Amino acid sequence: MTSTLHSLILVASIAVSAAAKANDAGTDRLHVIELLFEAADVVAGPALSECTLSAGTAATCFSITVRPLPKDRVPGPWCPSKASDGPDKSGIWINRGHTIDADGAFMKLLPDIYRDDEWQIVEPDTGTVRVTRSREACAAAARPDVDPRYNNFCVQCLPDYVEDGLTMTYTIPIEPVPLRSMFGNPTDERTGPAGVGVALDGVRLDGSAPIDAILDAHTIAPFDDCGGHVNLHAGYHYHAVTGCTGAARMTPGADAATIGVAMDGHLILSHRLADGSTPAGLDRCGGHQSRGEYHYHAGEAGSNQILPCLVGERGCASSDADAGCNATRPERRP
Template identity: 55%
Template sequence: MRRILALSASLLTAVPAMANTNQDKVHELEHFFEHATVISGPSLVGCTLSGGTETTCFSITVKSEPQSYTPGPWCPTSITDAAVKGGIWLKEGQVHDVDGGFVSNLSTFYDDDTWQLYDKDTGSVRVTDTQASCEAAARPDVDPEFNNYCVQCLPEYMPDDATMTYVIPLEPQDTKRSNPVRFSGSGLAINGVRLDGPAPVDAILAAHTIAPFDDCGGHVNTHVGYHYHAVTDCLEGADGGLDALKIGIAMDGYDIFSHLRKDGTAPDDLDDCNGHATDGGGYHYHAGSAGSNAILNCLRAEAGCASEDPDRICDASVRPSRP
């Protein structure tokens, strides 16, 4: 009987200790996201992860509006425009300015004479300049009407009350296989902007369209709003106690650090998901290079949920239709 009473007492003291630990983590998250446009949270919720594990997550609802800069521009309007009038595009690991010269040289750039994004007589670039045209051109099966267009969607196309809610495990639940980032995205940046999976470049190029990112590596779709496909110098990280800056949290709960260390070098021991374990730092990721079109290649642990519906109960084991 004494042993049973002692065990019960130890369990009663363990529960508050765990609660205190979790609340400490929530306070850390509040500090980490203090420069994001947070609508609610972070708060503790129950969740079911992509592998079916039921655990505790934190939930945070944000507007995808970086506070330190204004997103854009994306598409130049003339083949005489300088780089300041357009964004960037990625090819074979390199970042290219989408200026007027880039647009006029696409047939050479891709060795395909079908490319013709501009009017030969006026030099005007064909740009999706309405919400309807952006949605028709930005989908995976590009509307043929918008072949040979520079595709951009503007932040003002989003409803004023549009938000995204991220439900991410407090403690990563490792798996024995790499997990795709397609549906959940890679994670959430320190400024509240979604760190997405790779852009569907093959589908974009198949329609002879270009969907540039701005100089900060982001562009807009009308489901998740402004989001990143590349991490550039625009994203200021926080000191995460390691030799690189912490720029976000992956959808599986592991931290994401900058591509380069503070000394300007890149880690040379990353696994296929861009992660590694270090003394004192445990396992964590480093964002891919800006030209890689892969902030993370995959996730090492079970992912949580990203949803336009702040009231959705997170069950990531059920494949979502959006985003």
């Protein structure tokens, strides 16, 4: 199997000998990674570092520290303010495997959509949508055990609520290490709280949003049209890929544009192929080999699953740039 970084090297037209040792090859590899993340708001790196991957393998990783916001656009909007607000003043939501506009009309129809008369996010007398409008309200509503005061709210956390100086450091293996079962057979692992990877714009590609828990509290936590929203601990992050993840690159010989790098070091390509069709023959993790190169394809935006699992040992994601990487430790949501 051709290595993922080898394909990145092709992107930058850099030839690296497979027998090259750390210094020369490392310099070229870091240059390729730097080019790959040129759309990101990079604070430090990329740099080579030693790491321990999720199954205990000692490996060489690259580390890159980024601010968790795209630098070429302002995220949002999320919640409409009034029942009359259209899609231009709201974000999107996931319902029955599809993305839909989370506009004022949607908020008004929630009792019918979910067949539950307890939904009342829209004030019946004024048409005002009940929206979290402070950092404190965001903290109380955007958590697994929603504060009962914020039942029947549209939950939005603005980028301004996030602590100044928040960064995320991603430590990802230079060469993917396949996961093996105790019998030596290929296996995979479910994606965890640290997310599935990082987009080319430096924004975290997250795991599935806890939609059932959100709905149980009679809340809606929309994504913007780019599939992202904010939490106070990790900043802006994606739960869906809709085409905003940075300057997608076509790797020579690849079947679709690259949109990010998974935590196991494999590339993540767009959901659709270059010809507009969807890829066939994907494994349970959403990946396949194409012309000798293994890569993932991001899930459909309405699936609430950018990637369901990883086939390689994962690295680390942390809001502490000095934490190092030992991915055998239990994952914590940043």
